[in-house]
Amino acid sequence: DVKVTQSSRYLVKRTGEKVFLECVQDMDHENMFWYRQDPGLGLRLIYFSYDVKMKEKGDIPEGYSVSREKKERFSLILESASTNQTSMYLCASSSGTSDYEQYFGPGTRLTVT
Amino acid sequence: SQQGEEDPQALSIQEGENATMNCSYKTSINNLQWYRQNSGRGLVHLILIRSNEREKHSGRLRVTLDTSKKSSSLLITASRAADTASYFCATASLFLTGANSKLTFGKGITLSVRP
Numbered sequence: 001d002v003k004v005t006q007s008s009r010y011l012v013k014r015t016g017e018k019v020f021l022e023c024v025q026d027m028d029h030e031n032m033f034w035y036r037q038d039p040g041l042g043l044r045l046i047y048f049s050y051d052v053k054m055k056e057k058g059d060i061p062e063g064y065s066v067s068r069e070k071k072e073r074f075s076l077i078l079e080s081a082s083t084n085q086t087s088m089y090l091c092a093s094s095s096g097t098s099d100y101e102q103y104f105g106p107g108t109r110l111t112v113t
Numbered sequence: 114s115q116q117g118e119e120d121p122q123a124l125s126i127q128e129g130e131n132a133t134m135n136c137s138y139k140t141s142i143n144n145l146q147w148y149r150q151n152s153g154r155g156l157v158h159l160i161l162i163r164s165n166e167r168e169k170h171s172g173r174l175r176v177t178l179d180t181s182k183k184s185s186s187l188l189i190t191a192s193r194a195a196d197t198a199s200y201f202c203a204t205a206s207l208f209l210t211g212a213n214s215k216l217t218f219g220k221g222i223t224l225s226v227r228p
Contacts, residue, residue, distance in 0.1 A: 004155075031214045042220035043156075043201070050212050058215065090155055099144050099163070100205050100214050104155035 003027070004105040006091050012111045019078040021108055023091030029103075030096030032074035034058075034066065036087040037107075043090065049074055050096065081112045117145075117202040117219030125225040132189040134222045136202030137182075143209040145178055146216065147187050150199045159200075160187075164207075192226045199223050 007022035023032065033048040035058075045058030047066040055066050063085060067075045074093075078085055088109050092102040120135045136145070144163045148156040160171045162178045162185065169176050175188040189196055203216040 033215065035218075040220070043218040045215055048215055050214055054212075056212065056215075088153075092156075094214060096214065099146075099161050100209055100216070101146055101158045101161055102148075102156075102203075102216060103158065104148075106155045107153070109153075 004091060004093055004103050006089075006105040006108050008108050009106060010109050010111075012113065013078075013081050014113055015082060017078075017081050017112075019081045019110070019112075021076040021078075021089055021091075021110070023074045023076070023093075023105055024072055025074075025093040025103070026072065027093065027095070027103070028071065029093035030071070031094045031100070032068065033092040033094075033102065034064075034074065034076045035090045035092065036060070036085075037090055038087050046076065083112050086110060086112045117204050117217060119200070119202055119219040119222045121222060122220075123223045123225075125227065126192055127227050128192060128194055130192055132192050132196070132224055132226070134187045134189075134200055134224070136185045136187070136219060138185075138202075138204050138217075139183065140204075141207040142180075143205045143207050145176075145185050146203045146205070147174075147176060147185075148201045148203060148218075150201065150221070152198070156201065189224075192224075194226050194228045197224060197226045 034046045035043045049068040065077045091105040147159045199221040203218045
């Protein structure tokens, strides 16, 4: 079974703090994704990566950056957290040699105060 | 940009009834996928249908795809209270490669199954 883990289930940070969200997958997947989910807006893609050190902007990259130094790990960084970044953050991964179905982590609910 | 649009936005049925959810999309696709999300959790992949397929079954799930109408439907038969969740359709680009591996998700359908 594919397992995608996220570093925290709940996180509370203050405005202006630098925030790191970590995601690790154990299935040697090439592709990894970061989404945020807000009521009424569905899932919105922030960034994704299709290989180590490769990254592509999604639909809402502003205010975020990512890092992928190892194949199994994909980090989302909020350089200076703001209250409008309070959200549920979901990480996912997919194989590069199949139909690209995605496997999701449990999510991190981030609150910025 | 949202490609998949689910319909209805919310559905409430009695246990034992069938639930039908619809998804429409705008551009040509490689495949269409359905996911389930229990409250406050991550999404779970349910079923995938490729663009050259018309119907697939998996347990109590049946998905159809009509590429001429750019629409799909997910049928859950003999629903159970445990089927209560949000359901999302997602489309994969026609030209599916690693660099183009992202899926486009709809906003989801909230299904409530009353015991």
